[in-house]
Structure formats: C-alpha cells, structure tokens
Amino acid sequence: MPSLVVHPPTSNRFPAALTLLLLGALAGCSGLPDEPAAQLMAQATAQLSSGSATQALPQRWWQLYRDRQLDLLVEQALNHNKDLEAAAAHVDALLARLEQVDSQRQPSTLLTYGVGYGRSRDDQTLAQATGERADAEWSHAPGFSLSYTLDLWGEVRYRLAAARANADAARALEDEWRVMVAAQTTRAYAQACVYAFSSLAQRHSVQVLERSVEVTRKLQQAGAATALDLARLNGLLEETRAPLPMLTARHQAALYELAVLSGMRPQDVARNSCARPPQLQAPLPVGDGWALVQRRADIRRAERQLQAATLAIGVARAELYPRVTFGAALESSASSLGKLGDSEALVYSVGPLLSWRFPNRGVAQAQVGQRRAQAREAQARFDATVLSALKQVEQALALYQGEQQRRQALQAALDNSQQVFELATRSHRAGALDALQLLDSERSLVSLQATLAQADLRLINRQIDLFQALGGGWQRDDQPQPLPLAALGAKP
Template structure:
C-alpha cells in the first residue's frame, strides 16, 4: 500500500509533521488487527460410514451409468439451464463489484476548466475601494486535484477481502445449482426410462392376460371352465390395463421436465428415450466420506459467508477512527487566458486532510456490535451446514443400501412368482388346477412386476440422492478463471 513519508525539520515542527505525529499515535492506539478478527478453523467432524467402494467419486458421476443419451442430456442442461444462467449473471455482478472496490483503492483525480464573462467579487470590492467602476471581463478557472485516502485502519483491505469472499460465495452458489441441475436431469431421465419400461411390462402383462382370457373362453365352451372363471379373468385384465394411461402421462411429464431443464420449451422435447432403467455399470464409489463432503458447494458457500461476516467487523471498526486523505490541488488565478501560465497566478495546495465525526461514534460502536452478532450467526450457520451435510450423506447411504436390499428381495420374489405362474398354467391346462388358483398366481405375478418397477425408480432416486449429498457434479472442463484481482495476494 502506498505510504507517505515526511522528514520534518529538527526545529519548529511544521503543521504537517504535527498532523502525521498525531496520526501515528492514533494508529498505535487503535488496536485493530492486521488480519481478520477471526480465523476459520478446521471443525472436528465424525467419520462417515464406509461405503460400497473406496474409489473417489468421479466429477461426472452420471457417467457411471454409461448411458450416452444421459450424458448428452446432462451436458445440455449444464450448458443451457436458465437457473444456471441466472446464477452465472449473479457471479458476474459480484465480480464487477469486486473490481469497483479494487478501483476505489486507487487515487482519484479531477480535472476542471471553467470560463465565464462578468464581474468577480474581488473586482467589485476593489472598485468600491478606489471609487471606480469595475469592468466586465472574461475569466478562466482551470484546476486539477488529486486525492488518496490513507488506509491506516485497514478499511479498504477489509472491504476488498469481503468483496472477494462474497464473489466466491456466489460462485459456490452457482456450483450448488450445477449439482442440483445434474441431479434433476438424471432423476427426470430415470423416471422417463422407468415409466417407459413399466409401460412395456404392463403391456406384456395385458397380453398374457388376454391370452388367458382366450384360453378360458375356449375352455368354457368345452365345459371345462365356468362363466365365473371368465368374469374374474376379465376383471383382472381391465385392472391390469388401467395403469397404462397414467404411465404414459408420467412418461411424457418426465420428458417435459427434461426439456425445461435443458432450457427448451416443454413441447420441444425429443421423443426418443430409453426403454430400460439406468443401471450402474460400476460399483458405487464413496471413498473417504469427509473428504467428499468437503467438496460440497453449500459448505464452501457457508465458509465464504462466514469469512465475509468476520471481515465486516473490521470494516465497521474502521469507522471509529478518523479518515485521513492526502490531497494535492493545482489551479490558476489568472484573469485572462494569456496569463494562465504565469508563476504569479499559480495556486497549489498539498497536505493531509483529517476528518473525524465525533457525534457518530455511538452509531459506529452499535454497527460493530451488529457485525459481531452477524459473524456469530454466520459461524452457527456454517457449523449447521457441516452437520447437515454429514447427516444427509449418512441418511443417503443407509436408505440406498436398504432400497438396494429391498429390490433384490423383490426380484427374487418375482422370479419365484414367474416360476409358480408357469407351473400353475401347465397344471390348469392339464386340468389339475382350478381357475381360481391360476387367477391368484397371475394376479400375484402382475402385482410383483408393477412393484418391482416402482422399486427400480426408488433405487435410482436413492442413488441420485447419495451422489447429490456427496457434492459431485459441479466440476466442468471450462473451469472458471481465477477471480480477476490483485486482491488475491492482498491479505486483509
């Protein structure tokens, strides 16, 4: 930071020297720290539960599904989502504010030139004293001034560091939106796939039941089945056909969601989609839980907000002390354009300006107390964010493992039900089993198929919840440029 060094004479100290001596005394008594009033310290956190695998979570976790269409949809959403565009604009606004604060540290200059025709007050006074009449004439008033506020109390350094922290918090918020958009896109894609697959399963069940109805109808004509058997099968057929319109509507709604996430109108969605549920093609990597939680954007944002709130204390405390401005001014008192350069007309002034608003110290002290309370609030929010992150990861792990076990059990039940239905069908056609038992077997098979499809969707959602809790998905190839600051090297 620029400094002003003045060597006063050994005797008869000048007013400038006395002012600087006073400023040095005030600076020594201020008690303001050279660094922020509070430093961020590492928080002790409990370890997370061990996960299914110890590999690091990839930056693009959705690529674990190895689905090119999903990869394309997520990349489109990250490039064209309107919420992300708004978050990026917010970051740009804070970066511009950061440049403004950086510019305020530099000396300010003013260049002026005015010209007028008439009589000045001095001319009138002279004319009255001499008993003559003052003549009107052209007057010129050029001037140049330079002022620089000495940052004795660190106010500008605190403001610059706080602005940098605010910009970094905004960038972390943008990263949070990237995590959310990636998760929402994957979730909507999974829903579209599961609903499409469920429609296929439901249609297949309808086809199987239609064949059973035809067989039962023929058996009824042959006297081997009753009208009651046929009525029951027809009822099950219509019950199985009933979910088809809702599945189609949910599939279309998921496609609309994908379109809007990609920044497109809902009706502009592509009609092509998968017909199988997305499945992880590699073990779910969790690795070191706390190291992964640290990459969460909400924790980084809370940390930057805490830093900004802490620095605001220093900004408020600086108002308790006088503001010192070093200034220089150059002007001319010439009465005509030809005399502007005469040394007799040169007017200049150099020296410090000390301003101190004593009646406002009570307000300044109240603002310091307010900033301290806000810093405590930011600290509590940061601690709460860390604890919440740990909770979300633990919950996501437990629920995902439970959902995975539930689906495995449902798959085993469906396999057994499929085997039982095939045996019941052969026994019914051979006359060894009545139609009621065949109907129960068929109803059980259809119910388990629908339940397994819903379990597929729940499992995908649990996977996405876990990935989102671990904070993945905000990294990108075009990493944002470092904040455009000389401030990166200027510690508050």
C-alpha cells in the same frame, strides 16, 4: 489425502468417520488450533481405509449410468436453464462490485475546467477601493486534484476481501443451482424411462392375459372351463389394463419436464427417450469424508458468508480511528486563456487531511457491535450447514442401503413368481391344477412386475439423493481458494 469407494450395502463405517471429519472442520472454522482437526482426519482416514477401494467421486456423477442420452439432456439443462442464467448474472454483478472496491486502492483524480463571463467579487471590491469601474471579462478556472486515502487500519483491504468472499458465495450458490438442475434432469429422465418400461411390461401382461382369456373361452365352449373361470380372468385382464392410461400420462409428464429443463422440444425428447430404467455401470463411489466439506456448494457458500461477516467487523472498526487522506491540488488564477501557463498564476496545495469522529463515536461503536452479532449468526449458520450435510449423508446412505436390499428382495420374489407361474401353466394344461390357482399365480406375477418397476425408480432416486448429499453434480475447474484472515494484514 486419498479418496475412497465404499459399497453401501456392506459398509457402515462412513457416517461415523464423516462425523469426526466434519467436527474437525467445525473446530478449524471456530478458531481452534489445527492440530486436533488433523488428528481427527488421520483417525477417520484409518477407519475408512479398511475394506474400501480407492476411487474419487466423479465430477459429473450422472455419467456413471453411461447413458449418452442422459448426458446430453443434463448438459442441455446446464446450458439453457433460466434459473442458472439468473444466478450467473448475479455472480457477474458481484464481480463488478469487486472491481469497484478494488479501484478504491488507487488514487482518485479530478480534472475540472470552468469558463465564465462577468465580474468577480474581488474585482468589484478593488474597483470600489480605487474609485474605478470594474469591467466584465472572461475568466478561466482550470483545476486538477489528486487524493489518496492511507489504509492505515485495513479498511480498504477488508472491503476488498469481503467483496471477494461475497462473489465466491454467489458462485457457490450458482453451483447449488447446477447440482439441483442436474438432479432434477436425471430424476425426470429416470421417471420417463421407468414409466416407459412399466408401460411395455404392462402391455405385455395384457397381451398374455388376452391370450389366456381366449383360450379359456374356447375351453368353456368345449366344457373344460366354467363361466366363473372366464369371468375371473376377464376381471384380472381389466385390472391389468387399468394402470396403462396413468403410466402413459406420467411418461408424458416426465418428457415435458425434461423438455423444460433441457430447452428442447417435447417431440425431440420423446424421440430419443429410453425404454429401460438406467442402471449404474460402476460401483457407487463415495470418496473421503473430508473432501465433502470442499465439494458441497452450500458449505462453501456458508463459509464465504462467514468470512464476509467476519471481515465486516474490520470495516466497522476502522471507523473508530482517524482517517488520513493525502491530497494535492493545482489551479490557475489567470484572467485570460493566454496566461494559464504563467508561473505567477499557478495555485497549488499539497498536504494530508485528517478526519475523525471525536468524541461522538457512538455510531461507529454500534456498527461494530452489529457486525459482531452478524458474524456470530454467520458462524452458527455455517455450523448448522455442516451438521445438516452430515445428517443428509447419513440419511441418504441408510435409505439407499434399505432401498437396494428391498429391490434385491423384490427381484428374488419376482424370479420365484415367474417360476411358479410357468409351473402352474404346465400343471393347468396337464389338468393337475384348477384355473383359480393359475389365476392367483398370474395375478401375483403381474403385481410383482409393477412393484419392481416402482422399486427401480425409488432406487434411482435414492442414488441421486446420495450423490447430492456427497456434493456431487458440479465442481468448477477454477474453485476459489479460502481467504485466510492472517493474509489480509489485519485482525478484525
């Protein structure tokens, strides 16, 4: 299925089509036939294809900003974050558990060898019967046993598949952490850039106002301006200078956060920090809605948890039936070390062992009921996760569209305000405009510059929210495949 690029400001078809796709996913996971889901996918794809360009969602969306410093910081964060390190250790533990369960499919062996000095009960009985005295002697008891449980009811297969599903769920959780770390790093970087840019713009405004104050002071001395004009301009100067300390402090706070996330020293981050807000250098890719179900780590984790809960029913049901174990044992009854290999001293047994909880099977039946309830809970959580993903995508798209339109309007307002200020400055120098009107135009220009900088930060945050909602941020090259229950050889 092709992936698509949708331009959010002009297309509103993605949420509706994604609704159909995700409902199709829910139907498929609920045990319904595959045909309705396939029909819904075809209908949604046809709606998405109109007015859209083909382009896949990139694996590392932050590279769309084409900022080498941002790429470096995100890679540093993905390699040095402590939460990711803990998540990776949890995955390793579950993979070790998977190997442990897998080993249960192999026969188990036991090799023993005991040696002792004394008299046995049989020797003492024989001595009493014959009227002789039993002497103490060395005894040897070598033994070898082999046992293999016949997996007649699929218990071992279910345990192995459930362990694999739990390991995959842990890997998906690790991917969730990666998505979050990448988003946090990008947000902190954007904040550092925006606050650095805002500080530069604010300082430039302060410098312009300082020159205006100086000119007004000279005009006052010459009698061309009043003390009120100078006082008002001084007030605007201090008002413009006031945000500078907090902008500097927020810039430093963003750099410290970047240092913690990336494992770098704050001075190294500050040395390479940007001075302008990052901008997307390519159309914002959305991709097809069906791929959302496969990309999002939380959906994959919920799916694997549902699989593990469903497979646990089969494990519990196996307890209702007899367990057959095939065993073989080989021992020696030799009384001395030199006679261990004698055929007369060899003792062996081969045969099956049958064990069954009968007639008291209440414990096993209660466990089956418990596992069925847990599977229904996992199904509900999976459905809720998919619906929540749909909601997040729709909300992220709507908020991004609104923020982008708001930013465009602010940019147009700033351009007009810049033009008004330039015209007002010329008119004031020509004597056609009083100082109060010039002051109002300058105050409007300074305010719009600060507002636009904040709009840039909000727009970047909305972009990050949308990328997260679409499942962007981290896709493994070795994504685990779903575990169809039909391939397990049994039906829970």
